[in-house]
Amino acid sequence: MKKIKNHIDELFTDIPRNNDTEMVKQEIIQNLEEKVFYLMEQGKEEDDAINKAIVEFGDIEDLRNELGVKNPGIKNMAKLNLEFSVWGSSLIIALFIFINLYYTPNTIWAIYPIFVILWWPLSMYFVWSRKKWRE
Amino acid sequence: MVRSDIIRGHLDSIILRLISEKDRYGYEISQEISLRTNNRFQIKEATLYAIFQRLEKREIIEAYYGDITHGGKRKYYRITPLGRAYLTELVREWTEVKEIIDLFMEGLE
Numbered sequence: 001m002k003k004i005k006n007h008i009d010e011l012f013t014d015i016p017r018n019n020d021t022e023m024v025k026q027e028i029i030q031n032l033e034e035k036v037f038y039l040m041e042q043g044k045e046e047d048d049a050i051n052k053a054i055v056e057f058g059d060i061e062d063l064r065n066e067l068g069v070k071n072p073g074i075k076n077m078a079k080l081n082l083e084f085s086v087w088g089s090s091l092i093i094a095l096f097i098f099i100n101l102y103y104t105p106n107t108i109w110a111i112y113p114i115f116v117i118l119w120w121p122l123s124m125y126f127v128w129s130r131k132k133w134r135e
Numbered sequence: 136m137v138r139s140d141i142i143r144g145h146l147d148s149i150i151l152r153l154i155s156e157k158d159r160y161g162y163e164i165s166q167e168i169s170l171r172t173n174n175r176f177q178i179k180e181a182t183l184y185a186i187f188q189r190l191e192k193r194e195i196i197e198a199y200y201g202d203i204t205h206g207g208k209r210k211y212y213r214i215t216p217l218g219r220a221y222l223t224e225l226v227r228e229w230t231e232v233k234e235i236i237d238l239f240m241e242g243l244e
């Protein structure tokens with residue numbers, strides 16, 4: 001029976017561990033063990049029965065999707081990037097405006113670097129909204 | 136054995152039907168499917184648990200723990216009122232699909 005547990009543990013390696021997945025895992029192991037007992041009652045050797053149960057279990061891909069291995073971190077990452085770029089660029093823009101007004105109040109040149117810097121939050125906004133679209 | 140990708144879209148209906156008859160647990164369902172189809176169709180257990188997860192999330196079925204057998208507690212599923220409504224809808228839909236496909240599949244040699 002250890003073999004079944006090991007096999008399921010292996011299938012679950014890249015699935016995040018939490019209460020839900022732990023419960024599904026227990027359920028699967030319990031049901032597989034029951035299947036093995038049933039097959040043994042039908043006259044199969046224990047090893048045969050275990051192998052049959054494992055082979056017939058199939059591919060775990062669907063279950064993986066269902067249990068949500070969709071990397072929930074990525075969306076937050078995009079949002080974090082956007083926030084960082086907004087704060088960062090506002091600081092730099094404020095600095096340029098200050099230098100411009102303080103040292104050369106008669107020539108407005110800060111608009112050029114500001115325009116360049118604005119591409120940063122703009123591109124981050126693009127990445128973020130594209131992520132949101134895909135969901 | 137039947138190509139499973141054709142049946143795939145109807146696994147919800149098959150499982151719901153079996154649970155609607157009486158509360159059942161995982162292995163019982165896979166066994167019952169093989170039995171009723173005379174082994175012409177067998178569900179992969181991995182698929183089965185994925186469907187349980189999905190249906191439970193949508194509150195179409197609910198789970199509870201039953202008696203202890205072979206060292207573990209069986210997890211049983213029962214159908215909810217929402218699930219019954221959903222099953223009725225699936226049956227109605229299937230009848231219609233069958234009629235439509237039959238229009239094109241029948242009467243050929």
